[in-house]
Amino acid sequence: MSMTATMTRMNINLLSPTDKQALTQNTYAKKSYFQDLFTKDQIEVNCESFSRSFQNEIERILLEKNLIEEETPLECLHEVLSDEMKAYNFDDGVNKISTYFYETDQAFMKVYHQYIQFLREHFVKEPFWFQETPTIRIHCPNARNSHHYPRYHTDIAYGHPPEEINIWLPLTDILTGHGFRTMSVSSSKSIIESFDYHYEKFINEAIHNKNFSAYCDTLSAPAPTSFGEMLAFDPRCIHTGEPLVSHTRASMDIRILPLSQYKKMTIEYQGSGRRKILFSPGNCYNIQNSDYFLENTGI
Numbered sequence: 001m002s003m004t005a006t007m008t009r010m011n012i013n014l015l016s017p018t019d020k021q022a023l024t025q026n027t028y029a030k031k032s033y034f035q036d037l038f039t040k041d042q043i044e045v046n047c048e049s050f051s052r053s054f055q056n057e058i059e060r061i062l063l064e065k066n067l068i069e070e071e072t073p074l075e076c077l078h079e080v081l082s083d084e085m086k087a088y089n090f091d092d093g094v095n096k097i098s099t100y101f102y103e104t105d106q107a108f109m110k111v112y113h114q115y116i117q118f119l120r121e122h123f124v125k126e127p128f129w130f131q132e133t134p135t136i137r138i139h140c141p142n143a144r145n146s147h148h149y150p151r152y153h154t155d156i157a158y159g160h161p162p163e164e165i166n167i168w169l170p171l172t173d174i175l176t177g178h179g180f181r182t183m184s185v186s187s188s189k190s191i192i193e194s195f196d197y198h199y200e201k202f203i204n205e206a207i208h209n210k211n212f213s214a215y216c217d218t219l220s221a222p223a224p225t226s227f228g229e230m231l232a233f234d235p236r237c238i239h240t241g242e243p244l245v246s247h248t249r250a251s252m253d254i255r256i257l258p259l260s261q262y263k264k265m266t267i268e269y270q271g272s273g274r275r276k277i278l279f280s281p282g283n284c285y286n287i288q289n290s291d292y293f294l295e296n297t298g299i
């Protein structure tokens, strides 16, 4: 099996606005691979040993990077972090403390790769491409620029392939809520349809119109996922973070792309953010697929 695909694909940015709309309409018209696999829009899967391991790893890295002075439960981090660490950059909604996890270390990545093995054996049960670096988020209550949130979106609207599967893993207890909301595919479809399948118009409204966000609040629900479970959802589901009430939420999110779906893709997807990252092996995804990687690295 070759490690990377050789098919030539049309870059998403070369499509005309009309073709992009048609692609989006088609994405929402059909049953997704996720729905085929799980007959639902979102499912929860127990992965408690990994939740605990990731939690421990994050606490360790916080100490080793001198971001905290003594062991602190993740849900209490807001009590010891400075305002500067907690404040959100209004453009991308990322706070400084989360940026320290753009790079982790070997021990953390070992746990991540064991988690990939777990997903391969117990979740999708077929080979997949996987996000090379997981996204760690640490959201604190009362942080400056919290009004960045909610910011309803789908990752697809930011350039991700609709063939991906979103996985979100809380690393703190739910307490007063994770500050994360999701919507069903059918509600998401009705919203995207109301913008004539024009993602940019939807995103623009979600950023600038508080009334629209309030409407999305009525269609979405807080993630009910307990610590120890992971939430996997259809990538067409609109979702958002929202301000935390009184505790810090730590979470990890990744995307995986089954090879069976990747092979059928005729579009090369590319992020619309600052980095313009390509959603392809060796770029957003690990250069080796799950099976090649797990066979050759002795996990």
Ligand SMILES: [Fe+2]
Pocket: 153, 154, 155, 239
């Ligand atoms: Fe997202």
